Amino acid sequence: xxxxxxxxxxxxxxxxxxxxxxxxxxxxxxxxxxxxxxxxxxxxxxxxxxxxxxxxxxxxxxxxxxxxxxxxxxxxxxxxxxxxxxxxxxxxxxxxxxxxxxxxxxxxxxxxxxxxxxxxxxxxxxxxxxxxxxxxxxxxxxxxxxxxxxxxxxxxxxxxxxxxxxxxxxxxxxxxxxxxxxxxxxxxxxxxxxxxxxxxxxxxxxxxxxxxxxxxxxxxxxxxxxxxxxxxxxxxxxxxxxxxxxxxxxxxxxxxxxxxxxxxxxxxxxxxxxxxxxxx
Numbered sequence: 001x002x003x004x005x006x007x008x009x010x011x012x013x014x015x016x017x018x019x020x021x022x023x024x025x026x027x028x029x030x031x032x033x034x035x036x037x038x039x040x041x042x043x044x045x046x047x048x049x050x051x052x053x054x055x056x057x058x059x060x061x062x063x064x065x066x067x068x069x070x071x072x073x074x075x076x077x078x079x080x081x082x083x084x085x086x087x088x089x090x091x092x093x094x095x096x097x098x099x100x101x102x103x104x105x106x107x108x109x110x111x112x113x114x115x116x117x118x119x120x121x122x123x124x125x126x127x128x129x130x131x132x133x134x135x136x137x138x139x140x141x142x143x144x145x146x147x148x149x150x151x152x153x154x155x156x157x158x159x160x161x162x163x164x165x166x167x168x169x170x171x172x173x174x175x176x177x178x179x180x181x182x183x184x185x186x187x188x189x190x191x192x193x194x195x196x197x198x199x200x201x202x203x204x205x206x207x208x209x210x211x212x213x214x215x216x217x218x219x220x221x222x223x224x225x226x227x228x229x230x231x232x233x234x235x236x237x238x239x240x241x242x243x244x245x246x247x248x249x250x251x252x253x254x255x256x257x258x259x260x261x262x263x264x265x266x267x268x269x270x271x272x273x274x275x276x277x278x279x280x
Contacts, residue, residue: 003044003045003046004045004116005043005045006108007040007042007043007108008042008093008101008104008105008107008108008140009036009037009039009140009279010035010039010093010099010101011033011035011036011100011103011136011140012035012036012099012167012240012247013033013208013238013240014032014033014034014206015030015032015198015204015205015206015207016029016031016207016208016209016210016241017029017030017207017209018182018185018209024151027151027185028151029149029151031152032145032147032162033139033145033147034145034161034162034278034279035140035144035278036274036278036279037279038274038277039093039099039276040092040093041091041092041093041101041104041108042092043088043089043090043108043109044088044090045085045086045113045116046086046087046088047084048084048086051072051082051086052086052087053068053069053086053087054086054087054088055090056088056089056090056091060091060095067102067103067105067134067137068089068105068106070133071105071106071107071109071110071133072087072109074110074129074132074133075109075113075121078129081117081120083113085113085116087109094171094245094272095175096175096176096244097169097241097243098178098240098241098242098243098244098245099240099245100136100241103134103136103137103139103140104140106130106133107130107137107138107139107140107141108140110126110129110141111126111141114126123141126141127155130153131153135151135152136148136152138155139152145157145158145279162203162204162278163202163203163204164277164278164279165201165202165277165278166249166251166275166277167248167250167275167276167277167278168247168248168250168254168259168275169245169272169274169275170224170245170246170248170263170271170272170273171245171246171272171273172220172224172268172271173272174218174244176218176242177242178241178242180217181210181213182210182213182242183213184214184217185209185212185213188213188216189212190212191215191219191222194211194215194225194226196211196212199236199237199238200236201236201249202235206236206238206249207238208238210241210242210243211225211238214242214243214244215239218243218244220267220268221239221243221246224246224267225239225246227266227267228263231248233248233250233251233259234248234249234259235249235251236248236249245272250275257275
């Protein structure tokens with residue numbers, strides 16, 4: 001019985017500018033995104049008598065609302081075939097963190113199915129399917145860093161990838177729905193004492209326009225940003241996409257595990273964390 005196993009990486013938005021609301025209800029954005037090759041979900045495709053889907057995280061829906069299942073249905077319709085694989089998703093990227101786990105899973109599903117079917121659709125058609133499923137998904141169809149515009153589906157490879165950054169990710173137990181973050185953008189205000197100015201480090205400028213609406217509702221995340229910015233180990237800190245994870249860019253000699261332990265002790269004992277490097 002043949003098996004294909006693929007890794008679906010998380011992403012970070014190093015810059016995320018929200019330019020306004022579009023006529024189609026989406027928001028016009030301009031964002032620079034990189035992948036986190038050390039933080040991945042795993043997708044296993046196993047030849048089977050018929051399609052089935054299982055996820056090891058009980059909080060992730062396994063029905064037609066899951067992006068993996070939606071990717072399967074889109075591929076079946078476009079390729080004119082029936083998927084007969086048993087797909088198992090093993091989650092490492094936390095849900096509702098702003099790290100693109102669901103989008104990456106969907107993109108990897110499309111890539112895996114096309115690999116299993118001898119490239120029946122090809123790269124261009126796969127990207128069209130990805131864009132129809134979600135704004136972030138086309139980014140994961142391409143290697144490396146990229147600038148994404150429109151609602152996120154216009155992908156432009158960067159000629160000079162940003163430098164690899166040592167980062168620490170921290171996430172509380174709650175999630176932030178992406179639609180809620182964008183829905184609060186137009187009427188939100190900056191919290192006093194919370195700077196939204198770009199933070200320059202390692203030759204790049206980090207900024208996220210969704211901090212304003214997210215922090216106004218989730219004050220703990222604003223507190224977490226202030227705490228991280230006050231630490232000598234960090235060079236910069238930013239909300240991950242629409243949240244609820246935050247990331248800190250670390251100094252070369254910083255002890256990431258000790259910093260995470262201190263954050264749990266001083267702020268929230270339930271904080272999830274991951275430490276590693278961004279990919280080119």
